[in-house]
Amino acid sequence: MASEFAKLCEMCSKLDIQRITHLPHPCRELLPCSTSPNVGRYPAYIALGSVGEIKSRRLGCDLCHLIAERLDKEPSDLSGECRITEISEFCNFKLPKTVEVQDPSVTHFHLTQASVIFDTSEANLFQGPSLPWELKSRDTRGTHYILCLQAKARSYAEARNPTLVSTQTEQEFLGTIGGRCVSVQVNTQLIRSWLEQCENKHGRDCRPSLPLPVEQAREPTFVIDVIQSCLVYTPSQCRYVALSYVWGTVPVYKHLEENTQNLRKTGSLHSLPIPATIQDAIILVHAIGERYLWVDSLCIIQNDLQMLQAEITRMGSIYSKALFTIIAASGDNADSGLPGVRRGSREQVQKALKFTNCELLTVIDVRQTPGGLDDTPWAQRAWTFQERILSNRVLVFSESQVYWSCRAAVFSEERALEDVRDIDQRLFSFPQKVAADCLSWEPLQPSEYGDLYADLLSGYRKRRLSYQTDILNAFNGVSEILAALQDDTFFWGLPGSLFSYAMTWHFTGHSTRNHVLVPIVGSNGLKETIPVPSWSWAAWSGDSNHPPFLHAGDGGPVRPVIDFNIVDSKHQLIRIKERPWQDHPNDGVHPLWQEQEPHRLQSLTQCSHSQIGQLYFWTSFANVRAVRRWRVQGPHRVGRVEYTLSPPPNFQPDQGPANYRSEIVLQDFIVVAARGVRTLILLAIEWKDGVAYREGTVAVDEADWLQIKNRQWQLITLG
Incomplete structure (x- = not known):
């Protein structure tokens, strides 16, 4: 800007800057509060003129220049109107206890910001501008924040507001609220203060301990010593930071059996081709005063299968026990780095308008980028799903700033809110929706556990994997923690205590x-290559927009009616122990479709097939004339196969809508579960060498199943 203070045109000079920069507004309502601070007090907005008018004023007005810069990034209609809201609710919070409030009826305060809005509601056939979060739909009618x-x-x-501070505390420095200037380099002291505030003020609720079995036995084997710049065996009670990043397609230097001795030499990491993201993480951890860092590519011997399997089963513990997790959300590969850690790695994107007694800063919140973090490569990668939700604290690096999120607070470089308490984070939260909000650290009831498992599975399967062989490994950390919390055992991604329910996925x-x-x-120490069994969701791939869904809801809870047995890694047949269904008053009444005395299972020496992961169970079987139906789009099948x-x-x-296809088939079905009282859930199966394989699911009325004459009670081997 040409002068120290901002220049405003005649139109923008009409704005009451004091109102826009007004500090917190006291409110007497109880939280959550729906009252906007400007209702009945300020105009809803002030018109700034058309796009053409704003662009014509850009050289003589600093505010018009900022708005025009945003409009330049998108196609725009010069006749479209812009307006600015004088007061827009940002978040609700309570002041620190040290601040005395003269009015005891004040329960909280509203922090505000001003928003420039592009109004397209009256434009005919308007084609722009599409703001970043609207680029997918290109539906540009209505209004848009610019x-x-x-x-x-x-x-x-400093605010000298009598409703906020008393005479006694007026001269005291009590911290700051509002916007903060973001420099081109990360303020490591600020990051350190976030960690200290979390450790000293948030209490155990912010970082709960893990269940005892996991707490005792789950430590990573190696960590990076950032002072000695080498790998070391993890010290007892180690305080370490973890890194969550995207490997991408660039070469990643890995820990292998042949270079393990070299990696443990002091200073070895200085001379090795370590990717930029890992280098930056090492620099950052050292700068904030911590010593140890865990990174998967270096802290796991990648070609030691036994160690690899052991460490993968510890992922839940590794991330949940970490001091915090660095999330590299800004890049698409391991060489993208952490913006702001090194000089020249981050641009200055925040702009300022300085006035005689205040200063306005542009908001650079990551949610203004396309889709926020949800559209970054990091957020779409399957491995990072468990890394985020199992981390108690995260430090998120976006292109323009750094965020802190723990279970008690959310901080960012651009907003100074560290000294306030009880922030209502409905409009100010970690910029990505995660199932961690629902993850309990206490044992859940079966229905709650089932809902949580279904949500986690759905969220995980929406993400992408580079290698399908990792499909279970990348979910293993979630399985580990759930198993510990619920005293459960997982089988190929399915919880044993809810096995029948988990079997109903489609x-x-x-x-x-x-x-x-x-x-x-x-068990003999030899490597085996095993196919993922067809009854596991991990054996199937689908569109990430249509993840697995578990049967539940209208017909009542899914309940076990079959005794499942599985061949474990030791080639032993073990029974899967499910929790009994106790919600129905007639529980214990023998269903008509089930044989009164199921035959005992044969021993594995008598079975012709005993592959790891196969299920053995007695159930009701029938070969049925059925309709197989699916949806098509052009020549391709896009919907799931359904059976009637x-x-x-x-x-x-082919009766029905034009975009559906159907055929009559003779299909084998078996009962695997029941829903509610009168609904059975069946698997459609195919056979190969005497082993059944899953093809799909269907829910049928028990009475309809009883009408099938060729039903029989049969021992099934399900591969």
């Missing part, structure tokens, strides 16, 4: 068998 402004933070005493869209083979180390048992005699294939 620019947000916030007052630069001032201390409470994709809402098209899915196909992926025939993934996974390496395991057997016993179609009417006059049914003709």
Whole structure:
């Protein structure tokens, strides 16, 4: 800017800057509060003119220049109107206990910001501008936020507002609230203060301890000593930081059996081609005064299968026990680095308008980028799903600033809110929706546990994997923590205590068998390559927009009606112990479709097949004339396969909507679970060498199943 203070045109001079930069507004309502601070007190907005008018004023007005810069990034209609809100609610909070409030009826305060809005509601056939978060739909009608402004933070005493501070505390420096200038280099002392505040003020609720079995046995084998710049065996009670990043397609230097001795030499990491993201993480950890860092590519011997399997099963513990996790959300590969750690790695994107007694800063919140963090490569990667939700604290690096998120607070470089307490974070929260909000650290009831598992599975399967062989490994940390919390055992991604319920998954869209083979180390220490069993969701791949869905809801809870047995890694047959279903008053009444005396299982020496992961169980089986139906788009199948048992005699294939196809088939079905009282859940199966394989699911009325005459009680081997 040409002068020290901002220049405003005649139109923008009409704005009451004092109102826009007004510090917190007291409120007497109880939280959560729906009262906007400007209702009945200020105009809803002030018109700034059309896009053409604003652009014509850009050289003589600093505010018009800022708005025009945003409009330049998108196609715009010069006749579209812009307006600015004088007061826009940002968040609700309570002041620190040290601040005395003269009015005892004041319960909280509203912090505000101003927003420039592009109004397209009256434009015909308007084609722009599309703001970043609207680029997907290109639906540009209505109104759009162009620019947000916030007052630069001032201390409470500096504000001299009698409703906020008493005479006694007026001269004291009580911290600041509002906007903060973001420099081109990360303020490591600020990051350190966030960690100290979390450790000293948030208490145990912010970082709960893990269940005892995990707490005792789960430590990473290696960590990086950032002072000695080498790998070391993890010290007892180690205080370490973890890194969550995207490997991408660039070469990543890995810890292998042949270089393990070299990596443990002091200073070795200085001379090795370590990716930039890991280098920056080492610099950052050292700068904030910590010593140890855990990074998967260096702290796990990648070609030691036994160690690799052991460490993968510890992922839940590794991330949840970390002091905090650095999230590299800004890049698409391991060489992208952490913006702001080294000089020249981050641009100055924040702008300022300085006036005689206040300063306005532009808001650079990551949620103004396309889709926020949800659209970054990091957020779309399957491995990072568990790394985020299992981390108690995260430090998120976006392109323009750094965020801190723990279970008690959210901080950012651009907003000074560290000294306030009880922030209502509805509009100021960690910029990504995660299932961690629902993750309990206490044992859950079966229904709550089932809902949480379903949500976590759905969220995980929306993400992408580079290698399908990792499909279970990248979910293993979630499984580990859930198993510890619920005293449970997982089998190929399914919780044992809810096994029947977990068996009822189906994709809402098209899915196909992926025939993934996974390496395991057997009880004899030898490596085996095992196919993922067809009954596991991990054996199937589908559109990430249509993840697996579990049967539940209208028909009541899913309950176990079959005794499942599985071949474990030691080639022993063990029974899967489910929690009994106790919600139905007639529980214990023998269903008509079930044999009174199921035959005992044969021993594995008598079974012709005993592959790891196979299920053995007695159930009701029938070969049924059924309708197989699926949705198509052009020549491709896009929907999941659906079955209807016993179609009417006059049914003709392909009846129904034009985008559906159907055919009559003779299909084998088996009962695997029940829903509510009168609904059975069946698996459609195919056979190969005497072993059944899952094809799909269908829910049928128990009475309809009883009408099938060729039903029989049969021992099933499900691979």
